[in-house]
Structures are given as structure tokens and as C-alpha cells.
Amino acid sequence: MEGQTTIQATLAVGAQLERLRNALESEKLPTADIELPDRTFFEFTLGGNIVGWGGFETYGADALLRSLVVERAYRSKGVGTSLLNVLEVKAAELGIIRLHLLTTSASSFFEQMGYESLPRGAAPSLISLTEQFKGLCPGSACYMSKALR
Numbered sequence: 300m301e302g303q304t305t306i307q308a309t310l311a312v313g314a315q316l317e318r319l320r321n322a323l324e325s326e327k328l329p330t331a332d333i334e335l336p337d338r339t340f341f342e343f344t345l346g347g348n349i350v351g352w353g354g355f356e357t358y359g360a361d362a363l364l365r366s367l368v369v370e371r372a373y374r375s376k377g378v379g380t381s382l383l384n385v386l387e388v389k390a391a392e393l394g395i396i397r398l399h400l401l402t403t404s405a406s407s408f409f410e411q412m413g414y415e416s417l418p419r420g421a422a423p424s425l426i427s428l429t430e431q432f433k434g435l436c437p438g439s440a441c442y443m444s445k446a447l448r
Contacts, residue, residue, distance in 0.1 A: 306381045308389060311340035311352060318342065319352040322368045329366070332430050338365070341389065343382050345373070351382050355390055355398065358425040362390050364400040365431070383412055391447045398447060399426045401440040414443040 311319050316333065319340055323330045333340060333354075340354030353367040364386065369379045390398055399422060402409060406416060419427065419442045426432065 305345075306350070306378075306385050307344045308341040308385050309344070311342045311354070315342040315352075316340065318349065319354075319366075319368075322352055322370075323366055326368055328368070329431070329436070333365075339389075339393075340365070341386070343385065345378070345381075350378050353382055353386050355386065355395070356429060356431075357393065357395065358423070358429075360394065360396040361423050361426055362393075362395045362398055363426055363429055363431060364398050367405075379408065380412065387445075387447055396446065396448055397444060399423075399442070399444045401431055401436040401442055403436070403440045406441045406443065409443050409445075412445070414445040416441055416443050418442070 309315060319342065320330050320333065332338070337357045338354060339357065340352060342349060343351045349370060350373045351369040354365045355362040356365060367379065367382060367386065369382065387398065400409065400414065410416065422432065422442055
């Protein structure tokens with residue numbers, strides 16, 4: 300990301316939400332529930348170019364990180380790290396104390412970012428009752444968590 304400006308986060312509504320849906324579908328990630336209440340998604344830009352999307356579901360002081368997607372042209376350039384950092388700041392600004400996630404392919408990335416792999420049974424009840432836990436993500440997905448404060 301050398302020589303680039305700061306990542307900008309825009310709340311995903313309307314056209315941004317449709318671009319998010321298309322990006323999720325292209326990565327074979329769940330889209331069925333992205334417009335439900337308590338879901339907050341962002342479209343990220345860098346120097347005016349769309350570089351990715353991500354968001355979370357809020358459950359009190361806990362949130363489930365959802366679908367961090369980096370545009371293919373920006374992968375392996377540190378953009379994913381920047382997007383996750385912005386999402387964590389946004390979550391903390393909303394009073395979130397702990398982020399949770401399920402991943403089938405990016406556990407090493409999240410471990411490098413301070414997330415801890417835990418048994419699914421360690422998830423708070425409101426997180427374990429989410430559609431992600433109940434069926435949108437496969438049972439083989441790794442459960443991870445990180446305290447933001």
C-alpha cells in the first residue's frame with residue numbers, strides 16, 4: 300500500500316450493498332442475511348478505488364465479524380490488514396468489546412491479527428445462536444475471538 304492514501308469506510312447501503320452482495324457471491328460467502336437488522340457493512344476505498352467490504356453483526360458488547368472481502372487486485376498488498384484494523388476501530392466506536400468470527404480459509408491471517416482459535420462451545424450464547432453458527436457457515440469453520448480493549 301506504499302504511497303497510498305488512507306482507507307475510507309462508507310456505510311454499505313443501496314449500490315454499495317449490492318456490490319457487497321456480488322463480492323460475497325463471487326467468493327462463495329453467505330449473502331442471505333446481510334440486510335437484516337443489527338448488520339453493519341462498509342465499503343472500503345483507497346485513493347478513490349473500491350478495495351473491499353466488511354462488517355459485523357452486533358449483539359450487545361459482542362459482535363460477529365462478517366465477510367471481510369478484498370478486491371482481487373488489492374490482495375497480498377496489506378489491504379486486508381488495513382480493512383480489518385478499520386473494522387475493529389468502527390466496532391470499538393460502537394461499544395463493541397469483543398469480536399468473534401468463523402472462517403474456513405483465513406485462520407492464519409486472523410491469528411496474525413491477534414485473534415485466538417477457540418472451541419465453538421466457548422462462544423457467547425448470542426453469538427452461537429447466529430445464523431452463521433447455526434448453518435450459514437459449515438461446521439468445519441474455525442471459531443476465533445479477539446478482545447478489542
